[in-house]
Amino acid sequence: MIDTSIALPTQAAKVSLFRKLLTNPTGAVSMLVLAIVALAAVLAPVLATHDPGLASLQSVLAKSSPDHVLGADSAGRDVFSRLLFAGQFSLAGALLALVVAVAIGVTGGLVAGYYGGWFDSASSWLTGLLMAMPGIVILLAARAVVGPSMWLSMMIFGVLLSPAYFRLVYACVTAVRNELYVDAARVSGLSDFRIIGRHILTVVRAPVIIQSAMVLGIAIAIQAGLEFLGLGDLNIPTWGSMLNDGFINLYKAPTLVLWPSLVLGVVCIALTLLANAMRDELERSRGPVKRRRKGAAVADSAEAAAKRGEPAVVHPETPAGARTASAGEVLLEVTDLGVGYDQPDGSTTHVVNHVGLTVRRGEVHGLVGESGSGKTQTAFSILRLLPQGGRVTGGSIVFDGTDLARLSEKEMTKVRGKRIAYIPQEPMSNLDAAFTIGSQLMEPMRVCLGISKAEARKRALALLAKVGIPHPERTFNAYPHEISGGMAQRVLIAGAVSCEPDLLIADEPTTALDVTVQAEVLDLLRELQDELKMGVILVTHNFGVVADLCDRVTVMQTGRVVETGPVRTIFKDARHPYTKQLLEAILEDAAPRGPLTSNARPSKDGSLTSLTGVKP
């Protein structure tokens, strides 16, 4: 009944939340409005011009006049005075509901979250039960038994609202219960009572305050609703009973319903906006972490820009011993590529600068570098699938004669899948959990190749068999969570090659897999590459994989290319200090061995075990 799904920040306010709210326009205005309403209610005896209960036959439904500023209601009572006094009762009733809800919900949440056990399951079940029925129906039923008492109704409503706090506090407490500092406090002998007071209450405080602003609005609204139905105590003025009177006389005195509606609407909006402003302020106070990360990216790009003058080491082609494939026609020519992310302040953070890359048909090109070197960004920009905010800032990506950087999204969609395919790094998160493997294999084939469902199914099963899945039929009907990571990666490879692309971009295809599975997947990639004569860009940080699979390699650091050339030349004669560093890091633990001889180029059957064996 009460929507508690809104995510609330769980961090305690470090600087006074109140002071920060004063500088937030929405927060300041909401607080001002609420303060005025509260003050008007408190000062009602002073401000009111009439006794709120004083009926007068002469002024029944009187229009606005100096005597009755806002007119009079159906019993001739002064509307302005009643609004003020109604504020007292409406606010007090809502506060009562709030206090009851906080007392039950927070205590229950703390105990259930901190101690767990039977109390945990019992109270979770109870909150579910309380939330299963509409609050107003329960209040109606209660009213039938206990009669028209606003205070009793609001106490019952407080109980009904308590799950909102229970769930919130419970979530906060279970989140911090196992934090190290709470463990430390426990080990150092602090009593549970003090741990809850010192460490857990501070975490819970801010979300509870925010929730309270929302709950107060809900309580005011439901109370007004109950009174509006004519089920409240007729002896006390409330905004709801004024609404009821106004609604009954809607034809005779249309403004009568306006005033209480206005007050109710303004108070409810102010409370919600206040809650939002508090949440915004708390989230902003957690902001620096994010900003620091961005700062690091800017520093990186500045560093990269500074190094821009220094040219990459380019090794020439080795004519002797090179495979015929690697001497094939140029499939992809990336020139002077720049990738940047637009920042909220209007500037652009450059993550890839002046990158050049050439991939020939049938060639496996390794793109190597540490995390953050821009290799994945380069790969995504070739696919034109940069994350939100990212764009190609310069250069060209000429693929088979067309500059991909200049294609429209629609034209690019036709290139993806059919001509350029992609194998991701993390197999499980790259399959849609809601669809079967088979459906995910068939859908792109049907779109790209325009084939029938039956044809797609036949091809999908054949592909699954081809990538070495033992029971294609079973896997075809399985959901992603029913298969292993290695299987999932095979499925993704099957998907990538399903439309027989010319270029395959594999982004660290083995990183997330077990070592034994890694070797199998690499073998599979090699087989498929041989068979389909694809150009492959293999993004990796692993020189072992490079040695095993690649013809050429490009080394990237901080968004730029530092060295590029045939794989054997790089292994034998790395020039750039960063390349040397990477190579040393890979070979560090390996047994000493002689230098590679010119005819010991890694053969396709994996005979170069001395290198493949050192995969980390």
Place this chain on the structure above:
Amino acid sequence: MYRFVLRRLLSGVLLLFVITTVAYLLLYAGGGDIARRIVGPTASQAQVTLKASQLGLNRPLVVQYWDWLTHALTGDLGRSWFNGQLVSTGVTSRVSVTLSLVLGATIIAAVISVVIAVLAAVRRGWADRVVQFVGVLGFAIPGFLIALGLVSLFALNLKWFKATGYVPITTSFGGWAATVTLPIIALSIGCIASVVQQVRGSLIDALRQDYVRTLRARGLSFNRVVYRHVLRNAGGPALAVLAVQFIGLLGGAVIVEQIFALPGLGQIAVAATSQGDIPVVMGVVVATAAIVVIVNLIIDLAQGWLNPKVRLS
């Protein structure tokens, strides 16, 4: 899948049983001298005792409850204490009105929310900010104030719709639509505001998932990935919030029915409440709980259809 359905069904029946039991015990035990209230303060003690034994109120509470439960299972919810009408007839004749409103509002809210949320989550920028701001307002303003505003604007001033009354859908679809349009709008606005926030959030999360990029890399257009994959994955949390909202709508309908003078469950609930007609109140509780249980069951099944993992857990 059958086991999943069966389990959800059993838990629904259990919930219905617990709610009605608790409600019965509270309603019949908490009321003090019920017979005295019915016959009035001037009646003699003999009349009170007679009334109590007529209604079976002199028996132990557990016996009364067992009697009620066994009858309720056959569809007999007793008779009103005040007009002697069968509770079951009174309730069932009104369920359709309330369901018209609540289901209508749920469906409309779901459709509109998804459209707005997709717009906000995919476009971001100013469209997103407008949606967020309007959403806060829609969430903040109590539904019955919106209903009051709609009545005075469209029914009283512009006279586009009739302010009150109800035409069954079986009599005339046009008449039905004309009488339920304003109430449904009044109910949906708050619901849309909440659901949009939730769907927008889960869409933004889902759009960041790796499989979105992979599917696009396989040659599917962005729109296709959004409508076929992202929406389906964001559907789970959206349905969960819709289930919560549905319960809120049932409550909101009580007040909205009163404003538009619609003869729904809310109307007899209010009438029975002010009289203290406990059997009718109990009937309304049973009907409401049953609706909640059935809708939750439907939503659970939809969850199972959307997310294969739910079926297993």
